Amino acid sequence: MTLTFGMRAKVPRARDSREAPQRLLFGPGPSNVDPAVTRALAAPIVGHLDPYFLTVMDETMRDLRLAFRTENHHTIPMSGSGTAGLETMMLNLLEPGDEAIVGVIGYFGQRLAEMASRAGALVRRIEAPLGEVIAPERVEAELKRKPAKLVVLVHAETSTGAWQPVEDIARSARAHGALLALDCVASLGGIPVEVDAWGVDAAGTCSQKCLGAPPGLGPVTLGPRAIDAIRRRRAKPQTFYFDVSLVFQYWGEAGGAKERVFHHTAPVAMVYALREALRLALAEGLEARWARHSRVHQHFARGLERLGLELFTPAAHRLPQINVIRIPDGVDDARVRHALLDRGIEIAAGFGPLKGKTWRVGLMGVNADVKRVDVLLGALEEVLKEQNAV
Amino acid sequence: MTLTFGMRAKVPRARDSREAPQRLLFGPGPSNVDPAVTRALAAPIVGHLDPYFLTVMDETMRDLRLAFRTENHHTIPMSGSGTAGLETMMLNLLEPGDEAIVGVIGYFGQRLAEMASRAGALVRRIEAPLGEVIAPERVEAELKRKPAKLVVLVHAETSTGAWQPVEDIARSARAHGALLALDCVASLGGIPVEVDAWGVDAAGTCSQKCLGAPPGLGPVTLGPRAIDAIRRRRAKPQTFYFDVSLVFQYWGEAGGAKERVFHHTAPVAMVYALREALRLALAEGLEARWARHSRVHQHFARGLERLGLELFTPAAHRLPQINVIRIPDGVDDARVRHALLDRGIEIAAGFGPLKGKTWRVGLMGVNADVKRVDVLLGALEEVLKEQNAV
Numbered sequence: 001m002t003l004t005f006g007m008r009a010k011v012p013r014a015r016d017s018r019e020a021p022q023r024l025l026f027g028p029g030p031s032n033v034d035p036a037v038t039r040a041l042a043a044p045i046v047g048h049l050d051p052y053f054l055t056v057m058d059e060t061m062r063d064l065r066l067a068f069r070t071e072n073h074h075t076i077p078m079s080g081s082g083t084a085g086l087e088t089m090m091l092n093l094l095e096p097g098d099e100a101i102v103g104v105i106g107y108f109g110q111r112l113a114e115m116a117s118r119a120g121a122l123v124r125r126i127e128a129p130l131g132e133v134i135a136p137e138r139v140e141a142e143l144k145r146k147p148a149k150l151v152v153l154v155h156a157e158t159s160t161g162a163w164q165p166v167e168d169i170a171r172s173a174r175a176h177g178a179l180l181a182l183d184c185v186a187s188l189g190g191i192p193v194e195v196d197a198w199g200v201d202a203a204g205t206c207s208q209k210c211l212g213a214p215p216g217l218g219p220v221t222l223g224p225r226a227i228d229a230i231r232r233r234r235a236k237p238q239t240f241y242f243d244v245s246l247v248f249q250y251w252g253e254a255g256g257a258k259e260r261v262f263h264h265t266a267p268v269a270m271v272y273a274l275r276e277a278l279r280l281a282l283a284e285g286l287e288a289r290w291a292r293h294s295r296v297h298q299h300f301a302r303g304l305e306r307l308g309l310e311l312f313t314p315a316a317h318r319l320p321q322i323n324v325i326r327i328p329d330g331v332d333d334a335r336v337r338h339a340l341l342d343r344g345i346e347i348a349a350g351f352g353p354l355k356g357k358t359w360r361v362g363l364m365g366v367n368a369d370v371k372r373v374d375v376l377l378g379a380l381e382e383v384l385k386e387q388n389a390v
Numbered sequence: 391m392t393l394t395f396g397m398r399a400k401v402p403r404a405r406d407s408r409e410a411p412q413r414l415l416f417g418p419g420p421s422n423v424d425p426a427v428t429r430a431l432a433a434p435i436v437g438h439l440d441p442y443f444l445t446v447m448d449e450t451m452r453d454l455r456l457a458f459r460t461e462n463h464h465t466i467p468m469s470g471s472g473t474a475g476l477e478t479m480m481l482n483l484l485e486p487g488d489e490a491i492v493g494v495i496g497y498f499g500q501r502l503a504e505m506a507s508r509a510g511a512l513v514r515r516i517e518a519p520l521g522e523v524i525a526p527e528r529v530e531a532e533l534k535r536k537p538a539k540l541v542v543l544v545h546a547e548t549s550t551g552a553w554q555p556v557e558d559i560a561r562s563a564r565a566h567g568a569l570l571a572l573d574c575v576a577s578l579g580g581i582p583v584e585v586d587a588w589g590v591d592a593a594g595t596c597s598q599k600c601l602g603a604p605p606g607l608g609p610v611t612l613g614p615r616a617i618d619a620i621r622r623r624r625a626k627p628q629t630f631y632f633d634v635s636l637v638f639q640y641w642g643e644a645g646g647a648k649e650r651v652f653h654h655t656a657p658v659a660m661v662y663a664l665r666e667a668l669r670l671a672l673a674e675g676l677e678a679r680w681a682r683h684s685r686v687h688q689h690f691a692r693g694l695e696r697l698g699l700e701l702f703t704p705a706a707h708r709l710p711q712i713n714v715i716r717i718p719d720g721v722d723d724a725r726v727r728h729a730l731l732d733r734g735i736e737i738a739a740g741f742g743p744l745k746g747k748t749w750r751v752g753l754m755g756v757n758a759d760v761k762r763v764d765v766l767l768g769a770l771e772e773v774l775k776e777q778n779a780v
Binding site for chain 1: 409410411412413415417419420421422423428429431432433434435436437438439440441442469470471472473474477481501504505508509510596598604605606626627628629630631632652653654655656657658659660662663731736738741
């Protein structure tokens with residue numbers, strides 16, 4: 001970053017139309033990338049079956065397991081965005097006619113319901129108002145009413161900033177013989193995710209956001225019960241690209257032959273970058289990283305309070321890494337965002353029904369940083385003053 | 391590259407286990423990447439809805455159209471590997487019960503048949519022996535026998551080095567009311583691809599190989615007849631991630647609103663890299679690039695002849711960018727490849743039934759270069775001498 005922290009002067013745009021501008025990325029992802037991760041991204045390309053790359057793959061799997069807090073062998077970055085990882089879970093775990101219960105607390109829950117439905121499942125939604133989360137008792141009651149093959153939850157709902165509790169629902173799912181799949185796209189690396197301790201059968205995330213690599217990979221982990229369900233499918237998944245039975249012929253089955261079978265060409269540079277981002281996250285320590293995200297959120301929340309701004313999401317289940325802010329009456333949503341962008345700072349509009357009513361501010365990865373947040377708060381104050389809003 | 395061309399000394403491996411080694415990549419992809427493309431890859435990340443990124447998207451679409459030789463608006467890099475682009479074509483163009491004719495001249499044709507079948511299509515294969523191609527009359531006869539919705543061909547079959555003629559088959563398909571989809575993964579940027587002039591309705595390629603960006607994107611182009619077929623689908627595709635109707639809400643419909651709707655987070659860095667690789671390819675000129683690939687292939691073929699090595703693929707339909715070489719009797723396949731790798735040079739094993747009998751040498755992108763090929767030929771001669779094979 002050439003940005004000087006604390007500086008409030010306008011940040012110049014790119015010198016020519018082809019050169020990427022320097023931005024402080026406080027949207028809900030992508031976040032800025034650590035320079036070490038950028039260096040890894042730019043390392044020399046090797047073949048996707050090169051002995052060196054096989055080592056990179058093994059280390060990436062190992063470190064992803066540590067990040068997901070799991071011993072699941074089947075833990076890899078799918079070659080696509082976080083959305084691709086989620087669709088991998090849905091298309092492999094569900095077959096036409098299967099019953100799926102999907103918790104919908106915002107756009108990303110809706111999207112999982114849509115994916116489950118396209119996979120052919122009979123989808124039963126459990127919804128909560130925007131900003132709220134699903135109470136475990138509701139899932140328990142629904143499972144008692146009628147069994148399901150899969151329960152699906154969004155752990156960190158990017159559209160509302162809500163933090164869905166998982167542990168009790170995972171227990172319910174297991175007690176009723178259902179699998180639990182978790183959308184950890186916005187949670188992994190920012191708040192606790194405990195795949196094994198909670199009994200989560202499948203989880204998907206992204207390379208960007210709290211993990212801090214560029215966007216473009218969709219890490220997933222699949223537990224033994226999930227793999228067993230996939231092995232017992234009546235028919236192949238409709239997808240070749242996301243068929244995990246094939247993908248693990250390349251990434252390697254547990255205890256299987258060391259020779260890898262070509263499935264598709266892995267995005268070599270992106271895997272380099274993810275491996276480096278994981279190394280940095282684990283070197284910091286997951287607990288320390290969660291604590292940093294929490295501390296920086298509190299610092300930001302205090303700053304917002306000083307500016308007279310309020311958070312939309314109730315404190316009881318507010319995510320630290322995604323801050324949804326109420327736009328005060330009389331303040332022009334787009335004008336504020338554009339004025340910030342003129343200063344080289346990105347925040348995001350509200351999503352769906354919250355568009356025009358809220359802003360979303362991501363404090364993720366290297367951007368969960370007090371000095372960077374001070375730059376944001378300073379710029380926000382300046383812009384709101386220009387609009388006579390503070 | 392720190393490799394000195396013409397130098398035959400052993401190339402050191404990486405200095406530590408985490409540092410990527412320098413390789414000359416003469417496998418069938420990925421190839422080495424131009425330094426300008428690496429710089430683009432490492433440019434600062436911006437948001438996926440940043441005004442700068444929207445310009446990058448538009449320029450990428452424009453330059454992909456020029457590379458595919460098409461005016462198709464619907465021309466974008468899908469967020470996945472080349473395989474993802476091919477599956478995008480299959481899952482969008484085909485519905486359960488549709489008839490599809492798939493030309494199978496090697497592994498990659500088999501793979502397209504597999505994808506079409508998973509999409510629910512009734513697949514009719516037309517096969518040719520390894521190294522050969524499908525005669526247009528056979529497709530014409532099959533279409534006369536029974537109509538089909540889609541004819542699918544592999545333009546450049548990476549497993550056999552065969553160059554499938556397309557133009558007459560495209561004419562047949564159109565005359566019989568079928569769509570034609572083309573796998574251009576190994577062809578685009580290396581040999582002529584004329585989507586509009588030939589009447590190809592859908593084509594998919596990859597960011598790597600002859601285009602010269604790192605692996606990780608799957609560019610596709612969809613013509614008006616393909617888009618029309620997609621709009622007339624009876625049901626949504628089984629995939630959310632690859633549903634082009636949704637993906638173009640983000641990339642932008644022709645003449646549509648300028649506001650882009652979130653679908654998934656684009657792999658920002660990879661799109662930067664592809665845009666730069668396309669700029670370089672178009673600056674060179676497609677015809678000049680095709681001529682270079684052809685010239686370098688001829689240079690390589692003469693060198694092989696001097697070494698007493700023979701190409702597997704008949705001259706009549708031999709691809710310049712993928713050279714399949716017969717392994718001479720008494721020569722140990724793996725030993726030669728490992729000895730080359732010790733010198734920092736990758737070539738690939740044969741594929742499927744050709745494994746152990748052939749090597750595959752890709753001369754693609756920046757590696758379609760006489761000086762680099764001389765390094766390869768020199769090393770190959772040295773290694774074969776060590777094994778008393780020349």
